[in-house]
Amino acid sequence: MMLLNRPKILRLLVGRRERGKEFIRASAVMGSALEEMPNDRVNGIDAVGGGVRDVYGEDSATEDQFITPWTFSVASGYTLLRNPRHNKGLAFTEKERDAHYLRGLLPPIVLSQEIQEKKFMHMLRQYQVPLQRYMAMMDLQEMNERLFYKLLIDHVEELLPVVYTPTVGEACQKYGSIFKRPQGIFISLKEKGKIQEVLKNWPERNIQVIVVTDGERILGLGDLGCQGMGIPVGKLSLYTALGGVRPSACLPITLDVGTNNEKLLNDEFYIGLRHKRATGQEYADFLFEFMSAVKQNYGERILIQFEDFANHNAFELLEKYRTTHLVFNDDIxxxxxxxxxxxxxxxxxxxxxxxxxxxxxxxxxxxxxxxxxxxxxxxxxxxxxxxxxxxxxxxxxxxxxxxxxxxxxxxxxxxxxxxxxxxxxxxxxxxxxxxxxxxxxxxxxxxxxxxxxxxxxxxxxxxxxxxxxxxxxxxxxxxxxxxxxxxxxxxxxxxxxxxxxxxxxxxxxxxxxxxxxAYIFPGFGLGLIMCGAIRVHDDMLLAASEALAAQVTDEHFAKGLIYPPFKDIRKISSHIAANVAAKAYELGLASRLPQPRDLVKYAESCMYSPMYRFYR
Structure with missing residues (x-):
């Protein structure tokens, strides 16, 4: 029995006479497929524009318009329960438990995703210490990816401070002590000269956005060195939850060039290089190799978001690479x-x-x-x-x-x-x-x-x-x-x-x-990805600002608010993405053509859904 990795993989282009023809459903051709699909996801071509919609409800509209079909099998049974992308825990149905050799590996009860969500939130609220909640959420992300994102989307106002500011600051300070398993790529000076090989060790190939830090200026906490990884991990979880970029397209990276934090250098649990920071030409050469390797590995349209670099490097890196790469500095x-x-x-x-x-x-x-x-x-x-x-x-x-x-x-x-x-x-x-x-x-x-x-x-x-x-x-x-x-x-x-x-x-x-x-960067990134932008222009930032400001209503103003509530963030992100993409098309910086007729609807169709899939 074969369980397919992602619905994207199931998309078979059986025949296409011209752009705009329907993709044929792959479930009739391939042995293992999704049992249930939303009716509005059956057509392969997006009804509101020229972009591809995902046949199976997975977030494919942020991918290239034409995909070569291929398959990837995932083992059933015990291994399936250890695969966060496919694991549903107690939500596996009786039929799925028989088909995928799960009998006896789970208690007999079958729970819906909604009950799982309610149960986890009840447990999370019992913790009095914010860092305990953070660790519980990170454990869930490594165990059941879709449930993690469903919680984050449905309870964004409550959980945003848990997975990001302010709790992520404490998590970075204590990252060496709480580190359990890798959530991204650590590239240190030890890898100088072979960064491209290191990037290939990451299992996903179709990466669309990278958040990278060197850990020198984490929030207002200063130099946390290698332990700054909590920031790229947190940012990318928001790219998915708030902006709808699929998790498999996101790659967190920490560049370890050393640290000037004496406390960390003397900490037996510190996980990074134990020497002072590289500077000058050594640092510049290391960054150049990294930027070149990323572009060579992932192409012209890979979005690289610089995060928490110190001032003296942040401005220089942005200025140096903005004309050759699709780069964005969230702090600036x-x-x-x-x-x-x-x-x-x-x-x-x-x-x-x-x-x-x-x-x-x-x-x-x-x-x-x-x-x-x-x-x-x-x-x-x-x-x-x-x-x-x-x-x-x-x-x-x-x-x-x-x-x-x-x-x-x-x-x-x-x-x-x-x-x-x-x-x-x-x-x-x-x-x-x-x-x-x-x-x-x-x-x-x-x-x-x-x-x-x-x-x-x-x-x-x-x-x-x-x-x-x-x-x-x-x-x-x-x-x-x-x-x-x-x-x-x-x-x-x-x-x-x-x-x-x-x-x-x-x-x-x-x-x-x-x-x-978090109001801006998830929707901004989605807008760049869905139009295939090759560079970031300042006018795109202005477009994002105007889109966010337009979401503030008279009801919000009556409360003294100048930002809309986060509970509407996915709707907000779709409008920001649409404005950013429209500006990219206007400036001639978009590579995915033709431009969709309704960019807001197209942005919504691009967004990752955390709902469970049903397996045959």
């Missing part, structure tokens, strides 16, 4: 896009246009300058004024004070465009009092820096001060939601990077928004 571009979306949406509450406002950043690193540049680009686009002119409405404060012209010689290159004429200012409070911004944005990675004096100063000259405390995890947030609402006397519009509970102030309940990158 994803953060910028999600913040811009919140700013565009907040205009309904603040009034005016973006160009009417003044922005002050605490933090002038990759996140802060990335956000600032995208705001300037959007203002330039809307006003037809030069970007250089729009930058003058944006001010940055770093560890030495306000970034001003008199400091230009000592500034890093990426800060220089933001050095405006002004007398030197040392503190954030003095900067707020001098600049009088309407929007205060924190990307400093330092907790409790938006003090009571700072918030009260913002409230003294703004009817509705917009306060964005974006640093992660929660301990590094510039202020809490309660502090922002209390110190502004309930007048602040607040959003943060990490989640905060609703706050009651003077009899009114405020629901803080979360400017989480």
């Amino acid at each position: 571009q994803g953060t910028a896009s999600v913040v811009l979306a919140g700013l565009v949406a907040s205009l309904k509450l603040l009034g005016g246009t973006l160009a009417d406002h003044t922005f002050l950043f605490l933090g002038a690193g990759e996140a802060g300058t990335g956000i600032a540049e995208l705001i300037a680009l959007e203002m330039s686009k809307k006003t037809n004024a030069p970007v250089e002119e729009m930058r003058k409405k944006i001010w940055l404060v770093d560890s030495k004070g306000l970034v001003v012209r008199s400091r230009i010689e000592s500034l890093q290159q990426f800060k220089k465009p933001w050095a405006h004429e002004h007398k030197p200012v040392k503190t954030l409070l003095e900067a707020v009092q001098a600049i009088k911004p309407t929007v205060l944005i924190g990307t400093s990675g330092v907790g409790r820096t938006f003090t009571q004096d700072v918030i009260e100063a913002m409230a003294s000259f703004n009817k509705k001060p917009l306060i964005l405390a974006l640093s992660n995890p929660t301990s590094q947030s510039e202020c809490t939601a309660e502090e922002a609402y209390t110190w502004s006397k309930g007048r602040a519009i607040f959003a943060s990077g990490s989640p905060f509970d609703p706050v009651e102030h003077d009899g009114k309940v405020f629901v803080p928004g979360q400017a989480n990158n």
Whole structure:
């Protein structure tokens, strides 16, 4: 008895006279097939465009339009129960247990996926320690992939803080102690000269998105070296759950070039190289070999997302490879896009246009300058004024004070465009009092820096001060939601990077928004993949921001929200993907032709479904 690996594998192109003809169902030809299929998935060609829809309900619309048929058998019995992609646990039917030699290997009860989901959530809620919940979810992902994603999709608002920020930060800190099995590829300096061979050790060949880190700047926690793997793993689980990219197309990678974290170097449980970080030419050569090997292995359209690289490398890598690879830096571009979306949406509450406002950043690193540049680009686009002119409405404060012209010689290159004429200012409070911004944005990675004096100063000259405390995890947030609402006397519009509970102030309940990158990157990635984009253009980021801002309704504004709730994230992601793909087609950067007529419906048809398959 043969159980097929993925419904994708079952797709047999029996005959095609011209584009647009139906694929013939493969179940009549092949011995082992799916027993039940949704009726709207029978046709191989997408009804709303020219792309392929998956005959069996698996997420094939993100794949090439024409696939050479092949088969792959998976052993039954005990081995099947140890295969997370196919294992259904107690949901295997009586018929399936007979057909696949599962009798006696499972208790006699048959449970539906819905009951399994209810049971696991009940168990998960018994844990009091967030890291225990994280580990339970990771164990489930390694045991039953579809149930893991069904839980994450159905309970996204509850589980997002478990599998990602803020719990993933603690998981990375303790990764050496909790590490059980590989969830991605670790490429260290030991593999220099043979990275392409190492990539081939990964069992999947049709990879569409890679999230890669070198672990030097994990969230606001600093250099965690090889233990930064928790970030790519977490990000890619969100690519699937929130953006619908199939799990088998996702590859987490950690580049281990050493660590400067003395605590880790002396930790007997540390799992990475025990020496200082490689720098300079050695680092550059290693990255070049990696980028070349990825492109050679997976092709021109492989999306490479840089994650948690230190500032001095992040900007350089993005600038170096953006013209030769499909690359995206979530810390620079994803953060910028999600913040811009919140700013565009907040205009309904603040009034005016973006160009009417003044922005002050605490933090002038990759996140802060990335956000600032995208705001300037959007203002330039809307006003037809030069970007250089729009930058003058944006001010940055770093560890030495306000970034001003008199400091230009000592500034890093990426800060220089933001050095405006002004007398030197040392503190954030003095900067707020001098600049009088309407929007205060924190990307400093330092907790409790938006003090009571700072918030009260913002409230003294703004009817509705917009306060964005974006640093992660929660301990590094510039202020809490309660502090922002209390110190502004309930007048602040607040959003943060990490989640905060609703706050009651003077009899009114405020629901803080979360400017989480998870709003943007899953849909953004899906949009790039489904149109076959070959490069990322800044206009695509603007398109993503506009799509997210458009999802904020009057009902959300009434609660003070500038972001829609995460429970609607798949719908949000489909709109973001459609906008991004449309912009790629407009710019001539899309390679999958012809363009589907309805990009939103096409994006929805691309999305991975976590529902169990029925096997014969």
